[in-house]
Amino acid sequence: MVLQFEGVVATGSATLDSGIGDTALKTFNGVTYLYSVTGPAGGIAVWELVEGALPQLVDTEFFGESITYQVGRSVTPVTLAGEEILALDVRSATGLVGYELNPSGTIGALQETDTLIGGGDISALAQVSDVLIAAHETTGQITSYTVNADGTLNASASVTAEADSMKVLQVGDHNYAVACDAASGMINTYNLDDSTGALSVVDNSETLATLGIATPTAVEVVQVYNQSWLIVAGAGSNSLSVMELAVDGRLVPTDHVLDTLHTRFGSVQDLAVVEVEGHVFVVAGGADDGVTLFKLTPGGQLVHLDSFEDTLQSGLQNIEALSVARVANELQILVASQQDPGLTHLTFSIENLGVVQDGFGTVNGTTQDDMLSGSVLDTTLVGGAGDDILIAGIGATTMYGGTGADIFVMKYGSDTTTINDFAAGTDRLDLFDYPLLRSPEQLTFTATSQGARIEYRDEVVVINSETGGPLASDDVFGSGFEGPDHTTVDFEDFGVLNPASSEGIQGQINLNSETANPGLSDAEIHFTPNGGGTISVRADDEGRFDLGLPSGSFPGELEIFKTYSTASSEITALDALQVLRISVGLDPVWGPASPENLIAADITQDGTVTSLDALIILQVAVGLPSAHDAEWVFLDADADLSGITSSDVNYETGIEVTIVDNVVTTDMTSILLGNLEPA
Structure with missing residues (x-):
């Protein structure tokens, strides 16, 4: 489970290679293309993502005289009346400006829609079905627009707010927009009325205040495990926050991770999320000169897979933008730097991707890389071959990782968890769910004749080693915990909740x-x-x-x-x-x-x-x-x-x-x- 550096790709033109401010992905006829944009006096480069090779340059476009000094460094693919458009942020425009995209992935003609009430100075743009939602920087308004059959836009409603990152998704019968703004520090959730286009704020201020997200720079959404999730990057707090978006628009925090010396998302600037056959991968990067890769669990928590640190060959100083896509049996990650020219190309193999499964009784994996979860009842998880992630349930959980580099994830508040084949130096024990735990020295670690017994508060983990002999703390944790710090998302929940006082009914x-x-x-x-x-x-x-x-x-x-x-x-x-x-x-x-x-x-x-x-x-x-x-x-x-x-x-x-x-x-x-x- 490692990130591989493949190389740096560039067009050879400083105008297109330096100062890349944003990247976007679009798939035509099964082929995925990446578009990178460089802002004023710049242009767009188009790269075809190819299995087992570096991206191939297929087109370039330098901004024309009418927009070249007015265009910002953001780009968003949208669909207007069946036509694919690469929308830009153009300060002087009165309408939505963008380039047509051809089925070959190449760039077509520049076009501008009719007048937008907030103009073309768009700091964030998102689309759900035939509704566009735009954050207009000049007016400080977020406005919803209905896309007509001829591709024109009708303004529906506006709210006073700013955003530089915005995503939309459907939860049940409701559409929601989630927007964040780094300058003001605001994160807002809006309910979009399908009939009128009206945007109404869902008050999540109390929930967000408990997380302490500072300078939110990016938001991503994903629907998986029969739930809707959003992930927010906090540059000022060096954090990633995972929240479930409920059907009524409420945000329910499930994880909040902080950058450490073992990870590379400090001052995080951008996020990317991709789902592959039920597995959700999250990539983050910023001013920490590197990239960190996570997997999202069915419970909405982030398991650290790997971090890649910048080298003399890669170009990861002060990351500005990144994108991730599945290309055959690998994840391809393209990263743009504020200082280094070109795009750094990293890959992560998903050739042996297995199942995501939970349950009770006995839950069997495959010979591939599985993610298995326990239940409220006693459960036995059998990973088999492959690099598996086994997640304890609330009931007693017995784990068999099998061959491969396995990650055993503990659950706070569970009954005793037993690991029966821990391979020192290969397998990893992840205790991130234990509140206030930051060092192995906080644990009561007792070597046994067959492995070790670990205690923390009322939690007990029994580890039986693969070799059948005793284990020392260094055998299990090395020099310390790997990955990020996970902080408590329910500050009243430390195993015994303390209900807030309120009125009742006699x-x-x-x-x-x-x-x-x-x-x-x-x-x-x-x-x-x-x-x-x-x-x-x-x-x-x-x-x-x-x-x-x-x-x-x-x-x-x-x-x-x-x-x-x-x-x-x-x-x-x-x-x-x-x-x-x-x-x-x-x-x-x-x-x-x-x-x-x-x-x-x-x-x-x-x-x-x-x-x-x-x-x-x-x-x-x-x-x-x-x-x-x-x-x-x-x-x-x-x-x-x-x-x-x-x-x-x-x-x-x-x-x-x-x-x-x-x-x-x-x-x-x-x-x-x-x-x-x-x-």
């Missing part, structure tokens, strides 16, 4: 994972399938949650945890008075205490109602610190509570359920400890 609740559940806002949901590990997710502010289970039926236990919001003022001094009455053998003022009253009265959860409970409830009511926090407890709505007395408050939280195709519906009783209500 009494019976109808729970449905497909709808809003007002009583579960910001609650923590645990599901432990029979024979598997525990899944922990947080409900949103409307009580919606997604356990992320695969298709099928999973019986197990569902538990809900939720803290109390003092802002609701549901617990008062009158509650403390009722508990004090119960503790001395009296009824509450409304009559005999119900079992639910007794559960609520026992805020210490020690099984008896005493004056200490009354004191703590009073402290909660007046806002003083207390030894026990008020919280919500959730019981099976059909649970028999008839045996509960003030001296025997015993009950079970949670409920046995069967989740079918990731959907759960059930009835529960919610009780706020400390809050007594008349029966």
Whole structure:
């Protein structure tokens, strides 16, 4: 799994080889062409990508007198009424300016559409079906345009915003545009109304703030694993961020990686993504004088494959733009530098690309390079021959990499993971999912007679070596961890979530994972399938949650945890008075205490109602610190509570359920400890 330097290609004209600002790919009749553009007083070079060889120059075009000193260094292929156009950024233009593209990949006539309301000074351009979305630098507007049957454009709607990188994709029945702007640091998601073309902002500010992306320079999107993903490059934060784009436009972070001495995407300027038979490859480069290659997992995380550092022969100083394409059995990566002329050509072999597969029980790979993932249930992953990536599930996972250079990826919060054939110096153990882990010295590493045992917090990894002998830390990690640093994307999730306080609903609740559940806002949901590990997710502010289970039926236990919001003022001094009455053998003022009253009265959860409970409830009511926090407890709505007395408050939280195709519906009783209500 290594990047190979093949050479540097150039036209021989300094005008076309120096100062390349952007590259773009287009495929005609099964042949992929790369277009590079150099900006003012420059032009365009066209390269045909050829299997097993350097790209071949097929055409050049120097900018004509009408645009040469007004053209920017960006290029975007678009389709107008069936005609392929290579659109340019031309400051003086009133319409969309571009060159026709011939079926041979060569450049045709220069043309300009009718007037655009923002002019031709376009800093970013994207297309979905018959809608163009353009970021106009002069006016500071992002405008959507409908493409007419004759190729003309009608303005639909505008929003005030700037962007220098923009992508569009469809999620369910909705089209979304994602735009980022390095100067302002903004990353915006827009819902595109198919009927009117209107752009409406989806508020993802809170999500993006937690990631800390500084100076976003590029965004890429991909739809794979039945989900939609976007990847954002942050030059100022030296980061790559992966987020799932939900059907309602919400961004859900899944990974955030930082450049290290082992990678080459510091001050990242550009990204490229390509999917090949279910495998997604991500390439990044910037001012770190090199290129880094990742593979995207089904869980939306980046596994580091390789990094290539600039040499005297390559031209990777201060990378400005890059593109990646599949050409037969290899990935071809073309990279443009701010300082070095020409295009650096790198390749990565995908000749032995295997399957991407997950499941439980036994998951078998092939003799090729597979990516296998575990499940919520106990799983055995068998890679076989090839350079495999094996990813632990939440349940106990047993891994067999087989021959080849394998990468074993751990899952935080899982049951014990066992690797049975680790080849020191060849295989790699990747612990990037473990929060706050930066060095092997943080691990408890114990050599065993057959390999090693690794512990971190509550995580356990058992490694049995290929040779059957003991392993030292250097055998597993060498001089340290390879690849980037992965930071936590849910800052409240360090194995035990701490649900944010919010209001709830006292009494019976109808729970449905497909709808809003007002009583579960910001609650923590645990599901432990029979024979598997525990899944922990947080409900949103409307009580919606997604356990992320695969298709099928999973019986197990569902538990809900939720803290109390003092802002609701549901617990008062009158509650403390009722508990004090119960503790001395009296009824509450409304009559005999119900079992639910007794559960609520026992805020210490020690099984008896005493004056200490009354004191703590009073402290909660007046806002003083207390030894026990008020919280919500959730019981099976059909649970028999008839045996509960003030001296025997015993009950079970949670409920046995069967989740079918990731959907759960059930009835529960919610009780706020400390809050007594008349029966």
